[in-house]
Amino acid sequence: MYLSESFQMAIAALNANRLRSALTMVGIIIGNASVITMVGIGQGVQRLAENEFQSLGPNVLFLISGNDDTRRISFETPRTLVLEDAWAIKDQVPSVIDVAPQVNGVGTVVYQSNNTSTQVFGVTPSFLEVRSFEMAQGRFISDTDGQRNERVAVLGCDLVDKLLRQFGEESAIASPNSPQGLGICEKLVNNQPLLPSETLVGQQIRLQNLSFQVVGMTRPKGSFGGTNQDDLVIIPLTTMANRIVGKTNLGAGTAVTFISMAAKENQSRAAKFQVTNLMRQRHGITGKDDFEIRTQEDILRTVGNITGALTLLLVAIAAISLVVGGVGIMNIMLVSVSERTQEIGLRKAIGANHQDILIQFLIEAVIVSALGGAVGTAVGVAGVLLVGATTPLLTQVSGVAVLLSVSVSGTIGLFFGVIPAQQAAKLDPIVALRSA
Incomplete structure (x- = not known):
């Protein structure tokens, strides 16, 4: 057949x-x-x-306080990094282009009758370049702001949206012509112009009962590790240390949450090796490291x-x-x-x-x-x-x-x-x- x-x-x-x-x-x-x-x-x-992870910026490395053991047995983040570590890396590690020390916290932001809890970053001007943030309006934190301990703030677009609209309704200054349901970040992603009422640049906000002037707003950055990078307040590192965290001065031994670094192209591994050696020498480590370095390659x-x-x-x-x-x-x-x-x-x-x-x-x-x-x-x-x-x-x-x-x-x-x-x-x- x-x-x-x-x-x-x-x-x-x-x-x-x-x-x-x-x-x-x-x-x-x-x-x-x-x-x-x-x-x-x-x-x-x-x-x-x-x-x-790519939204963090190209060739970015993170130097984090503590190691897996110390973070596991402690409720608080270990404070093993200090500001001088950041400047030493910038001066002594040839494969690192720039360094951005950072102090993180959480605070309540108030604008008129609206308030919300958000993350607060105390940073230096290099943060903008190292972390590949872009400005949508206004300007970023400057060296002068840090030197004068100014109370100025840069807001993420999502946070601006929250402060302008309470529970999905437009605030008193928001224009009735603004499309309901279309957030500021979405308009920026679609390259749509913002209305004059859709900005807080030049306005005063309160952060932890202190008055801050808004000097800029960042473009949409997206989420990283479950954290919304558009819902944040960025202030000068000196202001964060002196007024929010409670340090009397930003001097020797000031602890930082972590340090982000921009390495030269295709030199992330070399930068990791060199920073590790420098930190072990600075901290006098002979056993297990009291820090951790993570690269994009490692995380990916x-x-x-x-x-x-x-x-x-x-x-x-x-x-x-x-x-x-x-x-x-x-x-x-x-x-x-x-x-x-x-x-x-x-x-x-x-x-x-x-x-x-x-x-x-x-x-x-x-x-x-x-x-x-x-x-x-x-x-x-x-x-x-x-x-x-x-x-x-x-x-x-x-x-x-x-x-x-x-x-x-x-x-x-x-x-x-x-x-x-x-x-x-x-x-x-x-x-x-x-x-x-």
């Missing part, structure tokens, strides 16, 4: 039991769709993380390992559906063999041999699994596109995942169809006709 005839007969047999064939494909459909969707989501999470590698492991786990769980679908195919095919005993006996009586029967039932199993794989692929692709359209994840259909899932589903159909096909092929035609 020609292969084309076996194929036609397999199609006819499946068409005669459409509902049963459709139900048999459900497991394969769910398995394929799950695998493709999970891979797409996993890759989307990884791309989102990469974009967040860690995030990649985590997301890769989670994606693999999700794919493994989804692949169970493919196995369940294969068992369903074998079960239904065994039922089909028992129901078609007379057909098998008649075919053998008129000349069909062992191979003809085997091929026909294998073709039926492969058709069911391949068709289920195609439908599952379509559902999985639609799921990936839907997730990408409705969430911030940068999802993308993986051609490797599609090819792999379709190949696996076809192989599963072939594998689980062997036993029923062999059972059908081994039937004795006389016994089959008598039992009909």
